[in-house]
Amino acid sequence: MIFLTLICMSFGLHLGFGCHPICQCAGKIFLCQENKVVQIPQDIPRNSTELIFMLTKVTVIPRGAFSGFEHLEKIEISQNDVLKSIEGNVFANTPQLQEIRIEKANNLVSIDREAFQNLPNLKYLLISNTGIHFMPTVSKIQSFQIVVLEIQDNINLKTIEKNSFVGLSLENIAVRLNQNGIEEIQNHALNGTHLNELILSGNQQLTKLPDHVFSGADGPAVLDISKTRISSLPAFGLDNIKRLIAKSAYYLKKLPPLEKFSELIEANLTYPSHCCAFANWKREISILHPICNRTFDYMDGNSDPSDKRSTQDEYMFSGGTSFDQMEKEEEMFFDYFLCNEIRDVSCFPKPDAFNPCEDIMGYNTLRVLIWCINILAITGNAVVLIILVSSQYKFTVPRFLMCNLAFADLCMGIYLLLIASVDIQTKSQYYNYAIDWQTGAGCGAAGFFTVFASELSVYTLTVITLERWHTITYAMQLERKVRFRHALIVMISGWIFAFTVALLPIIGVSSYLKVSICLPMDIETPLSQAYIMFLLVINVMAFVVICTCYIGIYITVRNPNVVSSNSDTKIAKRMAILIFTDFLCMAPISFFAISASLKVPLITVSNSKILLVLFYPINSCANPFLYAIFTKTFRRDFYILMSKFGCCQKQAQIFKTETSSSAHTIHGRNGHYVPGPKSSTGSVYTLVPLNH
Ligand SMILES: *[C@@H]1O[C@H](CO)[C@@H](O)[C@H](O)[C@H]1NC(C)=O
Ligand SMILES: *[C@@H]1O[C@H](CO)[C@@H](O)[C@H](O)[C@H]1NC(C)=O
Numbered sequence: 001m002i003f004l005t006l007i008c009m010s011f012g013l014h015l016g017f018g019c020h021p022i023c024q025c026a027g028k029i030f031l032c033q034e035n036k037v038v039q040i041p042q043d044i045p046r047n048s049t050e051l052i053f054m055l056t057k058v059t060v061i062p063r064g065a066f067s068g069f070e071h072l073e074k075i076e077i078s079q080n081d082v083l084k085s086i087e088g089n090v091f092a093n094t095p096q097l098q099e100i101r102i103e104k105a106n107n108l109v110s111i112d113r114e115a116f117q118n119l120p121n122l123k124y125l126l127i128s129n130t131g132i133h134f135m136p137t138v139s140k141i142q143s144f145q146i147v148v149l150e151i152q153d154n155i156n157l158k159t160i161e162k163n164s165f166v167g168l169s170l171e172n173i174a175v176r177l178n179q180n181g182i183e184e185i186q187n188h189a190l191n192g193t194h195l196n197e198l199i200l201s202g203n204q205q206l207t208k209l210p211d212h213v214f215s216g217a218d219g220p221a222v223l224d225i226s227k228t229r230i231s232s233l234p235a236f237g238l239d240n241i242k243r244l245i246a247k248s249a250y251y252l253k254k255l256p257p258l259e260k261f262s263e264l265i266e267a268n269l270t271y272p273s274h275c276c277a278f279a280n281w282k283r284e285i286s287i288l289h290p291i292c293n294r295t296f297d298y299m300d301g302n303s304d305p306s307d308k309r310s311t312q313d314e315y316m317f318s319g320g321t322s323f324d325q326m327e328k329e330e331e332m333f334f335d336y337f338l339c340n341e342i343r344d345v346s347c348f349p350k351p352d353a354f355n356p357c358e359d360i361m362g363y364n365t366l367r368v369l370i371w372c373i374n375i376l377a378i379t380g381n382a383v384v385l386i387i388l389v390s391s392q393y394k395f396t397v398p399r400f401l402m403c404n405l406a407f408a409d410l411c412m413g414i415y416l417l418l419i420a421s422v423d424i425q426t427k428s429q430y431y432n433y434a435i436d437w438q439t440g441a442g443c444g445a446a447g448f449f450t451v452f453a454s455e456l457s458v459y460t461l462t463v464i465t466l467e468r469w470h471t472i473t474y475a476m477q478l479e480r481k482v483r484f485r486h487a488l489i490v491m492i493s494g495w496i497f498a499f500t501v502a503l504l505p506i507i508g509v510s511s512y513l514k515v516s517i518c519l520p521m522d523i524e525t526p527l528s529q530a531y532i533m534f535l536l537v538i539n540v541m542a543f544v545v546i547c548t549c550y551i552g553i554y555i556t557v558r559n560p561n562v563v564s565s566n567s568d569t570k571i572a573k574r575m576a577i578l579i580f581t582d583f584l585c586m587a588p589i590s591f592f593a594i595s596a597s598l599k600v601p602l603i604t605v606s607n608s609k610i611l612l613v614l615f616y617p618i619n620s621c622a623n624p625f626l627y628a629i630f631t632k633t634f635r636r637d638f639y640i641l642m643s644k645f646g647c648c649q650k651q652a653q654i655f656k657t658e659t660s661s662s663a664h665t666i667h668g669r670n671g672h673y674v675p676g677p678k679s680s681t682g683s684v685y686t687l688v689p690l691n692h
């Protein structure tokens with residue numbers, strides 16, 4: 001309209017200023033653009049084809065304001081902030097009227113039920129940015145044309161009642177209800193229409209489409225529910241939908257059974273996992289419409305059908321565009337849909353390496369392994385924890401540390417159990433559960449557990465190794481002995497540390513790890529990258545400390561005065577195993593960290609699961625054996641506990657005797673012991689376990 005105004009001003013010669021004292025005429029266009037205009041002028045030339053009231057101060061459009069305009073094709077009323085009501089019979093009996101625009105009149109609250117009547121040529125009706133509370137009544141329009149009805153940006157429009165569009169046109173209609181305040185659409189709202197298009201995009205309060213919303217309507221062929229809070233699609237009437245658009249429809253987590261979408265050709269959705277549902281779903285088109293031969297003729301000339309669709313989309317009916325063109329496009333659009341041989345649904349966003357169409361455990365081998373591994377980790381650590389806690393011997397620093405380690409590793413086992421159970425539950429339909437799982441509490445909890453467990457485990461391992469090294473190095477200096485309260489303080493810090501680190505992803509710092517199993521991996525954000533790098537640095541530091549301690553221990557115990565050189569190799573082997581398992585355990589983190597630093601995903605989600613299931617929990621499975629079950633002290637405690645239940649009396653007796661004698665011996669038997677301070681009987685846990 002600004003364009004038009006400019007034309008009017010610069011070609012003043014063509015304007016019939018004489019046609020009206022205030023408003024202007026340009027040929028058959030009558031333009032009122034003055035705030036002096038407070039009511040619709042009585043003396044508009046009856047032969048006008050276009051009436052434009054812009055920036056006027058008309059408060060009421062009175063009954064019959066435009067009657068008698070035989071040739072009127074277009075009416076526009078815009079940018080009027082005082083307009084309050086449109087009375088009955090205003091847009092009535094104007095046989096040539098094609099286009100009505102009512103825009104930017106935010107005080108317009110009332111449009112009479114009889115305002116629109118008998119408009120056989122109406123093609124476009126726009127009511128945008130007004131204060132209306134109800135859908136204008138369109139039932140008496142009775143157009144013979146394809147009608148596009150755009151009711152948008154009306155924030156007070158909350159309800160679409162039943163039969164709201166019946167009578168608008170005998171032809172197809174497109175109903176575009178973008179960005180209103182719609183909260184409810186009633187059943188049968190679209191009754192009695194040939195509905196090409198229903199656009200509900202941007203109605204952020206809309207949570208539901210009732211099951212019978214499309215009942216009585218022939219359509220819609222295009223349904224757009226983008227940017228709404230709709231959480232489920234209606235049970236009936238989906239079979240007409242050819243194109244479903246649900247971008248940023250985050251609440252639509254589950255799709256109805258695919259068989260309901262018998263005509264669907266294109267889906268633009270929010271979650272890639274939903275496209276998995278369509279990926280292997282093929283249908284056969286039953287009947288080819290006779291019109292198709294013709295269609296293919298003109299498809300040949302311009303072979304990219306998607307161009308046509310997007311043109312149709314962007315068709316804005318701005319002044320001057322011919323409606324014939326629109327009809328033609330509409331026809332081509334639907335012909336394309338009818339005749340293009342349907343093989344499968346083209347669905348966006350496509351699943352990719354990071355949002356794969358697979359179950360949580362993509363491979364069956366992995367599914368079996370994760371169960372073995374979690375059972376091993378849970379039973380191993382639970383047994384160790386029970387034996388350690390129930391031991392009747394003094395609660396020493398090493399035993400305390402071992403308890404912490406077993407607890408951390410038990411958490412890891414529980415994490416794996418959680419993942420494995422969700423996998424079983426969602427097996428072969430993960431795509432329908434993916435969103436709930438990924439965005440729900442379960443995934444958050446799993447993420448917390450795994451980071452907490454792995455960090456506490458790494459921390460405790462480091463502390464245990466340091467304690468061993470310290471005990472062995474200062475074996476003879478009792479004043480330098482690690483006291484229980486020291487260990488307690490160190491471990492409390494460890495818990496706080498692990499807890500904090502694990503909490504970070506939950507408060508949104510990173511979706512690392514929790515994600516590689518339950519969410520698309522998000523290594524792009526700088527914060528997330530920093531977090532992964534931080535984890536890597538912590539783990540590398542721990543690894544370096546552990547290695548250094550072992551080297552220190554090795555140097556100490558190599559001293560021929562202390563231990564026979566024969567067992568050297570045994571100590572070296574044991575240490576190599578410990579270091580190697582630690583190293584493997586770090587592999588997944590390293591991979592993610594290197595990926596993050598290079599900003600390239602080096603590894604797909606499917607493969608990262610192999611790392612996560614096989615390598616990540618290695619320590620949790622191995623620790624109970626390497627640090628407890630294979631040690632003599634543990635076996636002593638085990639047999640003593642068993643003897644309380646009446647079995648293994650004999651073994652328990654042997655251990656009891658041995659322990660009491662070894663308390664007086666500095667040198668271990670068979671070179672298995674490295675000297676420990678006399679006073680700590682239970683310190684055997686602190687030694688590099690050499691048996692087995
Ligand atoms: C419209 O009608 C008026 C008389 O009411 C006449 O003067 C004018 O020329 C007509 N305009 C056109 C474009 O036919
Ligand atoms: C649907 O519309 C038809 C007229 O087209 C009407 O007879 C019928 O009562 C309407 N159904 C409902 C449930 O309102």
Ligand SMILES: *[C@@H]1O[C@H](CO)[C@@H](O)[C@H](O)[C@H]1NC(C)=O
Binds near residue numbers: 245247268348
């Ligand atoms: C649908 O998805 C395709 C591919 O991502 C995109 O090009 C197109 O613009 C989308 N259409 C809509 C209406 O969002």
